[in-house]
Amino acid sequence: MGVSERYRDAWEGYWSATSDTPGEAIWDADPSLSSVPHTELLLPYADTALPVVDLGCGNGTQTRYLATRFGRAIGVDLSHAAIAHARRADTEGVVEFAQLDLGDSEAVTALHERIGDTNVYMRAVIHQSEAEVRPAVAAAVATLLGERGRAFVAELTPDSKAVLQQVAQGPDGPPEKLRRVLEHGLKPASVSAEEVPRLLRAAGLTTLAQGDTALAQTAYLPDGTRVDLPARWFVLATTPAVG
Template identity: 80%
Template sequence: MDVSQHYREAWEGFWAATSDLPGEAIWDSDPSLTSVPDTERLLPHADTSLPVVDLGCGNGTQTRYLATRFARAIGVDLAHAAIAHARRADTEGVAEFAQLDLVDEDAVADLRKRIGDTNVYMRAVIHQSEPGARPAVAAAVAALLGERGRAFVVEPTPASKDVLQLVAQGPDGPPEKLRRVLRHGLKPASATEEEVQRLLQEAGLTALAGGATALAQTEFLPDGTRVELPSRWYVLAPAERRDADRR
């Protein structure tokens, strides 16, 4: 299985049109607002001596933070242009970056074979994936974990659409960061909570913890309030491993 050429080109186009300046992508918030609190939720359940793979790493902002908390951090993204951004930004070489199509089962298996059991960080990937590809994205998380890995997954809920519509209705229309997302045909918040939960469960994952949160964006409302997208987070383990732990 592979993603559609249209989807691939949309992401290549988005990252090619985005500068190297921090925060230029609407979701490229500082780690203090994103991977720092996310990691605090994951760490009680995870073995930090294992690597962590940042799925859909974009320009690598969160991957570089993850490298300070885990033995090894690897950022992967569908778009070659995103990986180029990430490598340029990682001036101290704290992380590794590689292009990876998450729905390419063989490529995911090859990564798993190279690094062994690994933790996974995935922030807002399922919701913007093509509907037919979403089961494979969830399956990639499970495949990478092996037996010992744990995953942190966070996805915006459909309520995020209302927030984005509010942002788009400013006096000058959508701000440039959101306009760039829409211009390239990317569709945020297009998966329901029920779908995300079902996909994770069907992939053989079980939730160890979870709850409501908000994804901080790099745009602000006219009154200066930071745009935040209602979301839900999960800490996940292989279902059979949790069953074994209970025994």
Template identity: 75%
Template sequence: MDVSQRYRNAWEGFWRETSDIPGEAMWDSAPSLTSVPHSELLLPHVDVSLPVVDLGCGNGTQTRYLSTVFARAIGVDLSHAAIEHARIADTAKVAEFEQLNLVDHDAVDALRQRIGDTNVYMRAVMHQSEPQDRPAVAAAVAGLLGVRGRAFVVELTPAAQAVLRQAAEGPEGPPEKLRRVFEHGLKPAGATDEEVPDLLRAAGLTILETGDTTLAMTENLPDGTRIDLPARWFVLAREQSAA
């Protein structure tokens, strides 16, 4: 199984045209706003001696923080260009980065066989995946956990679309970082409210905790306030019968 060429090209094009300047990607927010509070929600459920895999790591900002919490941190992304950015930014070599297509079951299974049970961090991947690929993305999370791993998954809700419309309809049109998202054909907040939890359960995952949150962006609304996109988070384990 593979993603469409359109989807692959969209992400390669986006990351190829993105510099190594922190925060240039709209979602490249500081860990203090992102993986730090997310880790605090996950920690009561998790064995930090296991590795963590950051699915859809982009330029690795959150992966590098996760390396301070877990014994080993591995960032994976569909885009080769994103992985190159991540490796360049990781000057202290605290994490590992590799290209991985989450809908390629064999590739995901090979990673699982290599590292064993692992924790998973996934921020805003399913909502922008093409609809036919979302079950495979959920299955990748389940496949990596094994028996002992736990996952933190956070995804935009449809309510984020209204915030993005507000940002795009300012007097000068979409701000630069949002305009780049649209120009590359990326489609944020594409999943319905119940689609994500339904897909997670269908993949053999048990929801241990869930709640509402926002994902902080590095771009602002026309009035100058930061764009915070409505989202929902999940702490997950694999069902014992499915492990």
């Protein structure tokens, strides 16, 4: 079915208004705070000879790190402007980037047919997706994994909404980085605690490991404390792990 035109335009508008400066996007954390620890959770289950696809790669910060741990790294994002950012930042050409609507099952299947079974990294995509498209996003993970791939998925929990509300109610209103997200109509932390596991199960995904975490942001509270958003992580396969 694909995403709505409104949702697509919101992301194009956001990334078009964002500079190439690292960290300008509120979620553009340094890999040491994001894909580095996440990869350590995934690697015990994953075959690094398979490619890895970063779903919702944005400007590619995490994808470039993933390219150091897997033989091939591919970053996909709904936004053409985001992919343009990612390609400019990838000065050494270590990643393949492409525009992809995760709600378009035919396009996702075509990617799987092109690259075969692959590992997946997906950080905070389901929670801000349109409700009617969330099942397709979870299904996209399963399609790309095939039989041999493994996925790391991290999603904000409802507790993140309270943190964001606290951040937005500072003496000067929301910090600029959060204000731009809200001004473009993007709605973070809009899923229930039960919805993400239910979507993953419905997509035919088996949870191999899971736990609580926090996703580091690039915004800070007035007292200098970094904004960290409560989240839950899952390592997933389409079939139960053997052995």
